[in-house]
Amino acid sequence: MPYDPRVIEPRWQAYWLENETFRAEIDPSKPKYYVLDMFPYPSGDGLHVGHPEGYTATDILARYKRMCGYSVLHPMGWDAFGLPAEQYAIKTGTHPRVTTRRNIENFKRQIQSLGFSYDWAREIDTTDPGYVKWTQWIFRLLHERGLAYEAEVPVNWCPALGTVLANEEVIDGRSEIGGHPVVRLPMRQWMLRITHYAERLLDDLDELDWPEPIKKQQRDWIGRSEGARVRFAVEGHPGREIEVFTTRPDTLFGATYMVLAPEHPFVDEITTPDRRAAVRAYVDASTRKSERARLAEVKEKTGVDTGARATNPCTGESVPIWIADYVLATYGTGAIMAVPAHDERDYAFARTFGLEIREVVSGGDVSHEAYTGDGIAVRSGLLDGLPTAEAKRRIVAWLTERGAGEGAVTYKLRDWLFSRQRYWGEPFPLLHFDDGTARLLRDDELPLLLPDLDDFRPAEGGGTPLERARDWIETVDPVSGRRARRDPNVMPQWAGSCWYYLRFCDPRNEHVPFSAEAERHWMPVDLYVGGAEHAVLHLLYARFWHKVLYDAGLVHTREPFRKLVNQGMILGYSYRYWDDNLEDDPNATPRCHPSSAVRIEGEHVVATDTGAEVKARWVPLQQVRWGPDRTPLHPTISGLVLEEVVEKMSKSRGNVINPDEVIAEYGADAMRLYEMFIGPLEKAAPWSTDGIQGVHRFLQRTWRLFVDEDREDEPLRDLAPGPGAPPQARLVARTVAGVTGDVEGLAFNTAISKLMVLVRDVAKEAPLARDAAETLLRLLAPFAPHLAEELWRRLGHERSIAYEAWPVADPALLAAETMTLAVQVNGKRRDEIEVPVDASEGAIRAAALAAPNVVRHLEGRTPKKVIVVPGRLVNVVG
RNA sequence: GCCCGGGUGGCGAAACGGGUAGACGCGGGCGACUUAAAAUCGCCUGGCCAUCGGCCUUGCAGGUUCGAGUCCUGCCCCGGGCACCA
Incomplete structure (x- = not known):
């Protein structure tokens, strides 16, 4: 038979499942290796070709490590709470549980059809009650350790989604998901005190084998600043002091005014009667202003004078106190000392309102811009003549001595807003009482499951969906018999993914989230592969939870993920032209233009000939007609040449490649190989329908190297016994050394090219020798496991190739x-x-x-x- | 605006401490097999000039070096992150 993946692949997939070939077991006699994929959200669209890229990489490594004698933990699961299933429920009434189960089945079928060596006995679903129980248990732990609290905070409210979002989920004043507008509103919310871990989250990055840009993104997000806190007495309000944070205490002598955030608690108290109306108007306006509107005005500074004055602790000078929304309530102390000569924002503000700009550090020309660099202190009393670093030390010592301030460190990182006004998430495991107290549920009360609903919209009057379940919300505490209310919020989707890698160590444990024995054996994750979009969100949250668990003695490593690799995105080719049917009228007969006949004019694109505005249209990949020289053409409009664009795969562009179709046509081994051959793992690259042909041919060639297709019964070719001719043995040895090095370095593309050379040349001069043939199959096994198993079996081996020893190159042959x-x-x-x-x-x-x-x-x-x-x-x- | 990545054939790419630029694959060309096509196999394929052969070439312009895709300086373009954080 010719190479037919449709026959051999399902056969070996069934064999692996039946024999539990990839069951991970704690074996103290072997070194362990934990290789993890970022588990997917099982969306209704099913797998796209981007998912298997990372999964194939980790699978190759898992299979390679098994052959090298490691006990390997390689699990897969589902991050199954989330918005799409809930929005689908709102539209159709289908319970998210039903949608989720269906989507998981589809994802699992697709993932299994790629022949990945996951230990399916460890499959995790974050929505499973057996998992939710322990997510709630960990929340209780956070609460017990003082790391979860409720607070009235200005939140990012997204009216379109009907929920609040974490700072990290808001991009340019719009929701990360869907791009809906977001406004700031004060609301009572659950918060997690991630800021308590800021220093450790920052410091421990040093020990991690992660891409430097990701570490830098986390460092920037945490945003550590070193400086000083300084207290300014408010005139006429004895005992009242405004505390500011500054990174430039050396410029204190140049502080010519102060600014409070509009939300600062002192504003009402200190505003003088004549300024009250103006101040109140400004505060009202800025609370109503969306984040987006504030951002749009960065260049123009606004603010009002409160009429109050404060005393500069160094000069004894009286300076005015203003309020302005360029000072953020949520950073530092929500108040600043303004040094216009040496800070660009203060400079712009001072220019706008005619405030004094006083140079206290030499080195620039403050008559036309702020000088923010280092220099020699001038007009600064005791600091005169000192360079910036020395001046900082001196003034901090001076302030500390007088009790007017001290050295301080501040972070940009804010506490994590942890509640969502949604249905499809983990309920908070506690009861609220009328007196404002609350009781966390005990182990035997967990998990607290979601009530069933048939309407998943937010409740009338601004309530959460859960508030529709009146008899679930209103309950009686079985411990005290008191009336109680359940929390109407749920946890964000991040909750489940914060600890799933730990549950994989011991996924069916009913008594603890994971046993100490399993954790000690498998952790930390040796290799974690996933998309760079999780650089700050998931990876920071999971590191935070892990450190809390570490402090509680539940895990033995400070960090969960030793090595991290971000796979690049698989892009698609899309085919574009333009027409003037701006209203998308289905009955119109628009004028169509190729990309060569349009030009960009500011925000719009217009036809070059008429100047009429045009809109981009995409022809789905399957419908593109190919002219001579492979010119892409419109399927029906004759002569309309399409423009080929490489971009993110999306339905609207018609450039999505369905893995099911690829597997049906070329097989899983070809798909795996192509995903790796396309380029370096970390780099984005477009999926090419032609490109996969190359690796498919390679697999066929490999097949024919072993199987004689010309003979009627298609027997295995005769293999010469032993190691084969010296040049052949040398080629094999070189390939072993090369492929081993490439796999260790995750350079799978070059490993495959070396295998291609081996298959091309190994039997060129002399008939294939048995040793060479078996070595080739063992090298191929991690990459194309189905083909390798099939040929291994045909060579007469009874056992799976999955645990055969990885070959070692004979140094004598390498020379x-x-x-x-x-x-x-x-x-x-x-x-x-x-x-x-x-x-x-x-x-x-x-x-x-x-x-x-x-x-x-x-x-x-x-x-x-x-x-x-x-x-x-x-x-x-x- | 600031901070990261990255620019190498028609295309995906390779070149691991400075040492033969373009391995491997796609696409293309020529040939073999075939009644024919597909499949398969073999050869060629960075550009320019050419008789031997030579010149140019890793975004652009310089520099260091016997030697630069790789190191240094300045600039251009593309992708991503942050964005009043005091």
């Missing part, structure tokens, strides 16, 4: 007898020489100078210098 050296004359390659590997430098030099093209290019000159680079080349300078 060649002669080597070819390039010879350059004045840096340009002119000839090459063949010399024994152990040739002396003198012999190499002589051979190089004797090479015909070298003689010719030297034109009789005596070489000034001959550089011999061992094993590489010779450069003759003359």
